[in-house]
Amino acid sequence: MQTAPRAIDYLADLRYSDLPQIVRDRAIDVLFDTVGCMLGGAQTGLGKVYARVTSGIAGTGESTAFGIARKIDPVSASFVNAAHADALDYEDTLLGHPSATIVPAALAIGEMLGATGEDVITAIAGAYDVAARIGAAITPTPERARDVAVRFAWFGFAAAAPAAKLLKLSREQTQDAFGYAGASSPLPVWITKWPRPLHWIKNNLAEQARAGVLGALAARDGLGGPRDILENELGFWRMVGSDRFDAGALHDGLGSRYAILDTHFKPYPACRWLHTIIEASQRLRDRHDIRPEDITAILIGAPDETANWFVDPAPATLVDAEFSIPYVVAVTLHGVRPGPLWYGEDTLRDPSILALAKKVTVHQASLVDHGAGSGGSLPCEVAVTLRDGRMFELKHADPLGSPERPLSEEALREKFVALASTQLGETRAAQLWEERWRFAELADVRDWTALLA
Numbered sequence: 001m002q003t004a005p006r007a008i009d010y011l012a013d014l015r016y017s018d019l020p021q022i023v024r025d026r027a028i029d030v031l032f033d034t035v036g037c038m039l040g041g042a043q044t045g046l047g048k049v050y051a052r053v054t055s056g057i058a059g060t061g062e063s064t065a066f067g068i069a070r071k072i073d074p075v076s077a078s079f080v081n082a083a084h085a086d087a088l089d090y091e092d093t094l095l096g097h098p099s100a101t102i103v104p105a106a107l108a109i110g111e112m113l114g115a116t117g118e119d120v121i122t123a124i125a126g127a128y129d130v131a132a133r134i135g136a137a138i139t140p141t142p143e144r145a146r147d148v149a150v151r152f153a154w155f156g157f158a159a160a161a162p163a164a165k166l167l168k169l170s171r172e173q174t175q176d177a178f179g180y181a182g183a184s185s186p187l188p189v190w191i192t193k194w195p196r197p198l199h200w201i202k203n204n205l206a207e208q209a210r211a212g213v214l215g216a217l218a219a220r221d222g223l224g225g226p227r228d229i230l231e232n233e234l235g236f237w238r239m240v241g242s243d244r245f246d247a248g249a250l251h252d253g254l255g256s257r258y259a260i261l262d263t264h265f266k267p268y269p270a271c272r273w274l275h276t277i278i279e280a281s282q283r284l285r286d287r288h289d290i291r292p293e294d295i296t297a298i299l300i301g302a303p304d305e306t307a308n309w310f311v312d313p314a315p316a317t318l319v320d321a322e323f324s325i326p327y328v329v330a331v332t333l334h335g336v337r338p339g340p341l342w343y344g345e346d347t348l349r350d351p352s353i354l355a356l357a358k359k360v361t362v363h364q365a366s367l368v369d370h371g372a373g374s375g376g377s378l379p380c381e382v383a384v385t386l387r388d389g390r391m392f393e394l395k396h397a398d399p400l401g402s403p404e405r406p407l408s409e410e411a412l413r414e415k416f417v418a419l420a421s422t423q424l425g426e427t428r429a430a431q432l433w434e435e436r437w438r439f440a441e442l443a444d445v446r447d448w449t450a451l452l453a
Contacts (some may be wrong), residue, residue, distance in 0.1 A: 004230040006251040007130045008174045012294045014126045016118040016440075023258045024440065027125045032416050032436050033092055033265055034085055034103040035452070040340050040419035041087030042066035044318055046200050050083040058250055063108040064449045066423065074108035075214045078159060081108070082209035083404040086202055088340065089322040089421070090269040090400075094128070094262055101155040106162035108213060110445040117291035117442030123162035125260050131158035135229065137249040138237040147306070148241035149188035152203040154186035159212025167220050172227070179225025180215030181208075182236040192271075192309040192323050197316040263411040265401040265412060268338045269322075272330045272399065273306050273368075279326060280382040280396040281332045287392075292333050292356050296384045298302050300325055301365025301381030301395075302431055308364075313357040318343035326360035327353070329382075339418045423450065 016024070041047045051067030054076050058068070063077035066084050091100050102124055110120045130282035135154045147149065153206060160181040164174040186204045219225065229235045232252065237245040237374050268278045277300055284290060290441050302310065302325060315321035321328070321343055330353045331342050366379035379397040386392075401407045407415075420429035432451060442448055 004175070004178070004228065005171060007133060007254060008171055008178070009112070010251070010254045011130050011161060012131075012169075012171060012174065015166070016122045017232050017255050018062045018255075019122065019125055020258070023125050023392055024121055026258075026260050026263075026441055027121045027411060029265070029437055030092060030099050030128075030260060030263065030293075031103055031121070031124060031439070032433065033412060034099040034170065035092045035107075036419035037088060037100075038066050038081050038084040038087075038104070039423045039452070040090065040320075040448060041084035043340060043422045044087045044343065046318065047084045047087045049365075050080045050206060054080040061112060062109035062114075062446065063111045064452060066452070071111075074112045074163075075107040075210055075217065076113075078104040078213045079206045079210040082159075082178075083206040084206045088269040088318070088343065088419075089271055090339075090415075091268050092263045092265050092452040093272045094132055094264065095139070096151050096155065097203065098128060098131050098135070098155060098158040099207065099263070100205045101159040101212060102162055103226060104132065104209050105159035105213050107445070107449065109163045109166045109216070111449055113166060114444045114446060116446070117440045117445060119166060120162075121202065121440055123165040125258065126165055127158055127161035128260035129254060129258060131155070132262070133250050133252070133254070134158075137246045138240065138242045139246075140242040140244060144243040148243045149190045150240050151188075153185065153188035153240040154236075155203070155208040156211040156215070157204055159209040160215050160239060161212075163213045163216035164219070164311045167216055168218065169220055174220040175227035175284070176223060176225040177212075177216040178275040179227050179229045180218055180223065181212040183226060183383075184211040184215065186211075188240055189248070191319075192306075194314050194413070196320055197380045198319045198321055198323060202319065216322035220329040236411070237341075242446070252289055264399070264403070265407045267400050267407060267415070269340075269342055271306075271310070271323050273303060274310065274323075275399040276324060276327055276378045277302060277348075277382060278328050278332050278392045279400055280380060281329045283396075284382060284384055284392050284394050285333050285335070290333065290386070290392070292348055292352060294388075295333065295356060295384055296387055297360060297385040298329060298333075298356075298360045299381075299385075300329065300360060300362045301379075302362050303366045303378045303380060304364065304368040314354055315348065318348070321348060324357075325362050326357035329360055330354070330357040333384075337418070339415070340422060355408060360436045384433045
């Protein structure tokens with residue numbers, strides 16, 4: 001079969017001039033949104049653990065790792081920055097979180113090589129096109145998706161793609177890099193089905209980023225990998241437990257339908273499955289001037305098995321909180337600004353927030369295709385009862401930040417500045433945002449990453 005090589009040929013041949021302006025613009029939005037998440041995530045307890053460990057073992061190099069004062073090698077930088085990107089669960093979503101490995105890999109290799117801004121943008125857009133199609137090709141049936149975490153498994157390829165593109169690997173070398181990434185990526189692990197408190201590994205994006213970048217570097221130096229790992233009958237799809245493989249999805253629409261345009265930007269730092277619930281709670285709060293102290297009960301109709309998985313009213317850590325319906329509803333009704341403040345120690349331990357979270361009852365309101373990942377409709381129902389007997393209800397299905405309901409430029413700006421300000425200060429963060437369209441003009445991406453230090 002020649003399906004995987006066609007995708008690899010597309011990646012190798014792609015040029016900045018081939019990309020429509022809307023795709024270039026979206027790649028810059030993805031870059032800045034993810035870097036904001038990396039900067040904000042580096043300030044979390046989870047991010048600091050990754051930074052401390054990596055700082056002690058990383059080699060020297062040209063790559064930036066947030067939370068580490070020195071420049072380090074690209075494999076280690078992509079590893080720690082991928083962990084930062086996912087720490088707040090705030091990065092964009094498309095069958096999972098491809099940006100959390102694509103952007104760290106593109107920046108780490110881009111810095112190592114002194115790549116241009118155009119090169120990095122092209123690598124990011126091309127990586128979305130190839131990697132998202134891999135994710136679609138191995139998507140299991142809805143029944144199988146309830147039992148195995150396949151949709152969290154393919155992000156090593158998402159990291160290998162921009163690394164291979166920037167390194168200008170040959171077709172065969174790129175196949176070797178993909179083979180290494182697939183063979184070395186960690187087994188997909190559930191997070192939400194484990195008992196509380198939840199583990200901090202989440203989707204293990206750090207290891208997947210490491211596998212992709214290391215695979216590309218090793219392939220450049222001659223390490224052979226299983227070149228048909230994608231389309232082989234015993235290949236990656238079977239390794240991670242899927243029950244089907246769609247070979248045609250690997251090349252369907254390449255060059256005419258750009259996957260990066262399908263991504264969702266998150267307005268809230270929480271699992272995407274909770275976003276319609278959060279937005280409905282916010283609408284009820286603002287529409288009816290609801291005060292937390294007046295609430296006696298909150299009834300949530302949640303999409304699918306989130307009604308069983310996401311019901312911890314007293315999360316022990318930020319990871320528990322990111323996957324807790326009662327908690328995110330409570331912070332929303334208290335008017336806490338979305339962002340790192342949601343998971344600060346003061347907020348996590350706030351007695352009034354925890355008391356309100358205990359008033360939340362959750363039941364299943366809809367069935368959702370788990371194989372579809374983070375896209376599509378997420379139907380929910382929210383009902384808030386007040387002390388005076390009034391009850392306000394709202395049904396909601398279509399999450400904000402999707403291609404159908406995109407975040408405004410101002411909303412993306414506010415999100416980036418709020419996250420980046422945690423390390424850069426508000427003035428520099430705002431300046432970086434205002435000048436973001438000049439990124440493509442960079443002769444050396446290191447001139448830009450120096451501004452993030």
